[in-house]
Every structure is written in C-alpha cells, then in structure tokens.
Amino acid sequence: MQHNLDHTISLLTRTPAVLNALLRDLPETWTLRNEGETSWTAFDVVGHLIHADRTDWIPRAKTILQFGDSQPFASFDRLGHVRESQGKSLGQLLDEFARVRSEKLDELRALNLRPVDLERRGRHPALGAVTLSELLATWAAHDLTHLHQISRIMAYQYRGAVGPFSAFLGVMQCAGHSS
Numbered sequence: 381m382q383h384n385l386d387h388t389i390s391l392l393t394r395t396p397a398v399l400n401a402l403l404r405d406l407p408e409t410w411t412l413r414n415e416g417e418t419s420w421t422a423f424d425v426v427g428h429l430i431h432a433d434r435t436d437w438i439p440r441a442k443t444i445l446q447f448g449d450s451q452p453f454a455s456f457d458r459l460g461h462v463r464e465s466q467g468k469s470l471g472q473l474l475d476e477f478a479r480v481r482s483e484k485l486d487e488l489r490a491l492n493l494r495p496v497d498l499e500r501r502g503r504h505p506a507l508g509a510v511t512l513s514e515l516l517a518t519w520a521a522h523d524l525t526h527l528h529q530i531s532r533i534m535a536y537q538y539r540g541a542v543g544p545f546s547a548f549l550g551v552m553q554c555a556g557h558s559s
Contacts, residue, residue: 381532383514383517385498385516391524395527396477397483399429399530400474400478404470410534414533414536415556422530424461424472425526425529426474427464427465429526430461430476430480433477433481434480434484435454437484437516438487438488439454445512446501447499448501449503452505455505465485488516493512498511498512498516499511532554535551
C-alpha cells in the first residue's frame, strides 16, 4: 500500500481514543507491570508516545521542509518519557496524549503538504536519507507497533493463567519486534 497522508492522519487521530478505551481506570496490575527486566509497561508506552509526538515527528518533518537532507535530524531520546512521566497518573498521561496528538496533527495539517513536499528528503542520524512520506508513514506504523506492544505486555500478565490455551494465542508467542 502506498503512503496516503489522509489515511495516516485518520489512523493517528484514533490512537489516543483507542488507548483511553483500553487503559483508563484499569487496575495497575495491567498498566504498571512489564514483561520483565527493563521492558516497558503500558504506562511507559503512553509516556513514550507523548514524548515522540513532542520531539520527533513534526520537528523532523519541519527539518526536512526547511533544510532537506543538508541537516540531520536531532537524535531522539527513546527514554525521554521516563523523566517527563514522573509523578503523573496514567489518566493524566492519557489526557496529555490526546491533547498533544491533537496539537501535532493540527501542526501537520497547517503545513499544507503537497505531493512534491512528501518526496522531499531528510537525513536520519542512523538510517540516512528518508523522505517526508516515509517519516509520516512511520509515525502511523509506530503507533500500531506500540498498540501491539501494549497488547503483548498485558497478555504477558496472564501467561501462567491461560495454561495450555497459550498454544492458541499468538500474542503469548510474540517476543516483540523492535530494538
């Protein structure tokens, strides 16, 4: 499927409501437990999505539009959410995510991107040349990756409770896909 900006915005618009419906008012045993060691909780993932919206997607899009590939994107702090989420409840993070996402989508729409803009290239610090279209498609796929991750984290909490049914539950077999 080719990237379609309207389809991307349509998906990005829905993510806060999906997370709100799934996570709000759940017991902390669902939202503050992880898959072990240094893995993330659902709470962490929501914080990460907020941090990424603030510091990654639109700033990088603007870098492409202003500098093309002559200036690399600023590095992204994958753990920046830890500091920013301290002292907040999950409900506060869900509200903040909805607000920040709405603001960033308004900024995206205000760019009035044309097909020629979407083909402009920027420079990712690790990947090299990327187009604005690829960056925006990745924003949507990033949301889907983290929705999948939250489902996997939550299912992990019942890994022992499902017994032999685990064999029929793909989410119990998935070890994650992102580094």
